[in-house]
Amino acid sequence: MCGIAGIARREPRGVDVTTLGRMAAAIRHRGPDGYGFLTGPHVGFAHVRLSIVDLAGGAQPIASEDGRVVVTYNGEVYDYRELTAELQARGHEFSTASDTEVLVHGWEEWGPGLFGRLNGQFAFALHDRATGEVILVRDRFGVRPLFYAMRGGDLLFASEAKALFASGEVEPAPDVEGLDDVFTFWGPRPPRTPFKDVMQVPPGHYAIWREGRLSVRPWYELSYREARVEPATAIHELEVLMRTSVALRLRADVPVGGYLSGGLDSSITCVLAAAASPKEFALRTFSVAFTDPQFDERAWQDEVAAELGTEHAVTVMRPGEIGSAFPHVVRHAETPLVRSAPVPMYLLARLTRERGIKVVLTGEGADELFLGYDIFKEVSVRLFCGRQPGSASRAALFDRVYEYLPGTKGGEFWRNFFLSAGPAGDPLFSHLPRFNLTSRIKDFYGAAMRDSLGRRDAMAELRDALPADFATWSPLNRAAYLEMTTLLSPYLLASQGDRMGMAHAVEARYPFLDHRLFEWTAALPTSSKLLGLKEKEILRRWARGIVPRRVVERGKQPYRAPDAPSFFGEHAPEWVEEIVEPSRVRDFGYFEPQAVEGLMRRARRGQVTGFRENQAIVAVLSTHLWHRSFFDRALPEPLSAEGADVLMQEAGALAAP
Numbered sequence: 001m002c003g004i005a006g007i008a009r010r011e012p013r014g015v016d017v018t019t020l021g022r023m024a025a026a027i028r029h030r031g032p033d034g035y036g037f038l039t040g041p042h043v044g045f046a047h048v049r050l051s052i053v054d055l056a057g058g059a060q061p062i063a064s065e066d067g068r069v070v071v072t073y074n075g076e077v078y079d080y081r082e083l084t085a086e087l088q089a090r091g092h093e094f095s096t097a098s099d100t101e102v103l104v105h106g107w108e109e110w111g112p113g114l115f116g117r118l119n120g121q122f123a124f125a126l127h128d129r130a131t132g133e134v135i136l137v138r139d140r141f142g143v144r145p146l147f148y149a150m151r152g153g154d155l156l157f158a159s160e161a162k163a164l165f166a167s168g169e170v171e172p173a174p175d176v177e178g179l180d181d182v183f184t185f186w187g188p189r190p191p192r193t194p195f196k197d198v199m200q201v202p203p204g205h206y207a208i209w210r211e212g213r214l215s216v217r218p219w220y221e222l223s224y225r226e227a228r229v230e231p232a233t234a235i236h237e238l239e240v241l242m243r244t245s246v247a248l249r250l251r252a253d254v255p256v257g258g259y260l261s262g263g264l265d266s267s268i269t270c271v272l273a274a275a276a277s278p279k280e281f282a283l284r285t286f287s288v289a290f291t292d293p294q295f296d297e298r299a300w301q302d303e304v305a306a307e308l309g310t311e312h313a314v315t316v317m318r319p320g321e322i323g324s325a326f327p328h329v330v331r332h333a334e335t336p337l338v339r340s341a342p343v344p345m346y347l348l349a350r351l352t353r354e355r356g357i358k359v360v361l362t363g364e365g366a367d368e369l370f371l372g373y374d375i376f377k378e379v380s381v382r383l384f385c386g387r388q389p390g391s392a393s394r395a396a397l398f399d400r401v402y403e404y405l406p407g408t409k410g411g412e413f414w415r416n417f418f419l420s421a422g423p424a425g426d427p428l429f430s431h432l433p434r435f436n437l438t439s440r441i442k443d444f445y446g447a448a449m450r451d452s453l454g455r456r457d458a459m460a461e462l463r464d465a466l467p468a469d470f471a472t473w474s475p476l477n478r479a480a481y482l483e484m485t486t487l488l489s490p491y492l493l494a495s496q497g498d499r500m501g502m503a504h505a506v507e508a509r510y511p512f513l514d515h516r517l518f519e520w521t522a523a524l525p526t527s528s529k530l531l532g533l534k535e536k537e538i539l540r541r542w543a544r545g546i547v548p549r550r551v552v553e554r555g556k557q558p559y560r561a562p563d564a565p566s567f568f569g570e571h572a573p574e575w576v577e578e579i580v581e582p583s584r585v586r587d588f589g590y591f592e593p594q595a596v597e598g599l600m601r602r603a604r605r606g607q608v609t610g611f612r613e614n615q616a617i618v619a620v621l622s623t624h625l626w627h628r629s630f631f632d633r634a635l636p637e638p639l640s641a642e643g644a645d646v647l648m649q650e651a652g653a654l655a656a657p
Contacts, residue, residue, distance in 0.1 A: 002060070003030030003159040003502070004072040004146075006038075006045040006125055007167065008134040010153035010212035015044025017647075019167050021638025024048050026166035027159055028639065029332075030074070030502045035639050036060050036646030038070055043127045043134060045072040049645070050505050052076070052252050052359055058098035059645040065093045068129050069104040070648065074159050075122025075144045076509065077102055078248035083117060107135075115206065115219045119248065119514065123201070125157060129650075134209040140220045141365070141513050142190070142203030142489030145498055149198050153212025160499075161198050161334050165633065170198065172630045176452040179590070182336050183441040183619060184458040187490025189465075191216070194335045194626070203489050220515075221467065222484060223522065224477035230528045230538070237520065238542050245514035246272040249361055255281040257357040259348065259508070260312070261559060262287070262300025264536065265363030265372070267547045269511055273361050274308045285310040286352050286360065288344040290317045295560055300551065307548055315351040317344050320571030322561060327575060327625050332503040333495040334630070336623040338438060338615045341561045345500040353504040360501075364492060365512030368483050369521040370536040371476060371529040372556060377401045378418060379430045379479050380530065385415075386424055395419065400533055404557050427463050427470060430479030431486065435459055440612045441619045444596060448589040462486070476526040563614035567621060568603045579624045590623050 005023035007015045017039050024035050024046040031048030038045040038061045047060040053076070063070045077083070080099035083106060088094065092105040099120075106114035107126055121143035126135040136157055138146045148157040149170045156164050164170040178194040181187070188194055190202035201207055204220035231237065250256050250273060258270040274283040285305050290296040298314070305312035322343045329346050330337065352360060367373045378401060385394045395415045422432035445453075470478060501508045511517075521529065524538065531537040535556055543552050567576050578584070580600050585593040602608050603617055641647055 002050050002074045003027035003048040003163070004046070004074045004123065004125060005158035005163045005167075006043070006072060006134070006156070007169075008043050008127075008155040008209050009041075012041035014041050015039050017044070017641045018638050019169075020044050020046040021640060022166040022168070022636055023158060023163040024639045025636040026163040029505060030159060032505050034059055034645040036644050036648075037641065038072070038127070038646075038648040038650070040650030042132065043650075045070065045125065045127065047072045047646070048639075050358060050502075050507060052254055052507065053080075054096050054098035055253050057096040058100060060100060061646055061648060062096065062098070062100050062104060063648065064104040064108055065095070069107050070127045070129070071100060071103045071107075071124055073100045073103060073122065073124035074146075075120055075124065075139065076249075076251075076507070077118050077120040077122060078251055079117075079119040081251075112206065112219060119516070121510070121513070123159065132210055136201050136207040136209070137219075138201040138203055138205055140204045140515050141484070141493065141518075143493050143498065143510065143513065145494060146201040147193065147198055148201065148207065148214075150214060155209045155214060161193065161195055162630070164198060165630070166636050168635055172633070173197075174590075174627070174631075176449060177456060177458075179336065179449075179623070180442075180453055180456065180458050181490075182338065184435055184439050185462075185486045185490065186338050186438060187335065187487070187494060189458075189462065189486065189490060195630075203485075222481055222518075223467075223469070224473045224481065225523055226474055226477060227523055227525055230525055234524070234528065234538060235542050238538065241514070241517045241520060242268070242511065242542075243272060243276070245511040245517055246361065247276050248514070249273075249509040249511050250276055250278075252281075252359050254359060255284070255357055256509075257284045257286055257352060257355075257360045258310075259360050259362040260285040260287050260301050260304055261363065262297035262304060262551070263363065263557065264540065264543060264547070264551060264554075265366035265512065267304045267363075267551050268366075268539075268543055269361050269363045270304065270308060270310070271547050272511075274310060283308070283310055284355070284357060285312045286348060286355070286357070287312070287314045288317065288348050289314050290344075290561070291319065292317075292562060295562065297557065300554070303548060304551060313351060313355055315344070315347050317347070317561065319569075320573070321347065322566035323571065323573035323576070326566070326573070326621070327629075328503070329500070330622050330625040331629045332499045334499070334626075335495060336619060336626050337495060338441065338619050338622075339561070340563045340566050340618055341559060342496045342500050343566075344561050345496055346503055349501045349504040349506040352506050358505055359507045359509065362508050362510060363512060364497065364508075365488070365510050365518075366536065366539065368480060368488050369512055369518055369529075370539045371480065371526065372535045373483065374401050374556065374558065375430060375434065375483065376476055376479055376530050376535065377533050378433065379475055380533070382418055382421075382429075383424060383475060385419055389419075397533070404555065424475075427466055427478065428459055428482065430475065431482050437611055438615060441616050444591045444599065444616055444620065446585075446589055446592045449591070474526055476530060477522070480522075564603050564608040564617045565606075567617065568608075569606065575625075576621065579621065579628070584624065585620075588624055588627050590627075591620055596620055 123144040123146035
């Protein structure tokens with residue numbers, strides 16, 4: 001896992017290695033183990049390395065044997081051994097044992113047909129000198145980020161937007177529609193970002209730049225072709241897919257650890273990983289715990305760790321820790337946030353790295369594939385209630401969905417919130433309660449934000465962008481698609497995943513996001529995944545022989561962290577009052593000062609308890625921190641050409657100073 005950056009120029013005026021050095025310096029946290037450059041009259045690449053596979057020989061950029069194709073790459077191709085053997089049989093010569101080199105030879109052999117052969121998580125840039133093209137590629141589910149900007153026909157790209165700004169050629173400015181996406185969906189919908197004229201390659205897409213023009217095309221699309229009946233061999237097939245997916249993600253020349261939440265998904269992942277790990281790299285596990293018991297799952301984590309006999313480490317969220325770390329988290333996330341949940345993941349990655357582990361397996365993706373989230377139960381209950389609109393007993397089923405929440409209200413409250421959210425015929429039916437609730441943040445918008453957005457409707461834009469066959473899918477599969485595309489990639493894998501891990505150079509790997517497993521689950525009957533109000537039914541059925549029975553049978557407890565209490569009260573961080581001072585709020589211009597001041601008064605009194613105001617608190621604080629981080633800036637000192645592990649210079653390149 002690494003960080004990448006680069007520039008492609010329409011005119012042959014060269015790419016200065018000092019510019020590349022600044023871009024690399026801005027993302028050095030992603031790759032502290034080495035760095036390298038390619039410079040040429042049209043194209044320059046930068047790479048910072050986190051060495052995991054082929055520690056001695058995998059420095060980048062890497063070129064094909066004849067120098068035609070050069071790559072800078074962030075990610076892992078788990079089936080690289082099989083692809084290497086296939087390419088060698090076709091006459092390609094390899095000079096390293098890394099997964100990176102598969103990309104250059106694979107492009108020579110298959111062109112864009114390469115992408116579908118890759119089992120992995122990746123974002124990379126290829127320079128094909130024969131055609132003059134630069135190709136940007138992002139993995140199927142958006143595990144790894146890839147940002148770009150066009151300036152006068154020149155293409156700039158990077159793993160993080162901060163590297164684009166470090167070039168000195170892209171000026172940071174807010175994009176109000178990107179911000180509006182955050183305050184609707186929790187994250188900006190690709191290709192949009194919170195920065196004006198900075199885009200991201202959407203998951204499962206690639207972009208081709210040539211002679212100053214860029215075109216973006218899909219290479220993988222999510223599809224749900226649901227079978228009527230579960231195959232008789234389903235449990236065996238699930239067993240094979242899970243074990244092979246975990247085994248592939250253990251491929252590394254360094255120890256691999258596991259994140260253990262205490263829930264079903266991470267327990268399965270860690271149990272399988274512990275059994276398949278080589279003796280010299282025995283699995284070590286890591287968890288987040290909370291002093292507040294309503295968020296704490298320590299008993300479950302300890303039970304699974306004891307069952308596995310792993311060396312287990314825990315980072316405990318004590319009062320004040322989330323607030324203290326929040327500015328660093330926003331800086332790495334590069335976006336405003338609506339929840340504090342990324343912060344414990346940031347601190348967990350710090351602990352993991354301190355213990356000498358830089359690769360971990362995690363359970364993300366299971367809820368989206370096996371209908372594990374409460375939002376899927378909501379869909380079923382709302383549709384059930386819709387068939388008898390006046391039934392109080394049916395509406396009471398919402399209490400069972402959210403029985404883990406303290407102070408759950410019940411009956412009339414749920415009827416008003418869920419059953420009036422929107423009609424079943426709306427394509428966004430499943431997600432309207434969440435989108436409507438998050439959109440209440442917009443009640444705090446300032447006049448400038450409102451004027452800039454005009455009549456813009458983020459949800460209408462989403463409806464217009466849905467796949468042509470979306471309406472043919474079942475309601476639960478429509479919900480699964482929306483969860484994959486509006487939450488998993490833009491928020492869970494980005495703000496809560498890649499950015500928090502790579503802030504400390506820790507790579508997360510996701511066995512449940514093997515594309516073979518996704519395609520298999522997408523073809524199952526939804527009743528195999530959600531049976532009544534029992535989520536992940538087939539996964540639980542299989543897991544009874546894999547993980548402790550109590551873990552299999554426990555109800556779903558979503559990962560959460562305290563929001564407003566993290567920023568107010570006895571352990572409130574000093575920066576909070578400074579950043580919400582009314583004149584500051586007015587100068588930033590995103591929110592209405594009087595509305596913010598009223599919200600802050602309630603928070604100081606401990607009166608902020610509902611989801612709406614908790615999200616608004618986090619949104620206001622994070623937006624102001626984000627603004628301060630990216631619009632009051634200085635260019636970083638560049639990494640030097642002299643210290644590079646790789647320095648490729650094409651004819652006509654600007655010489656290193």
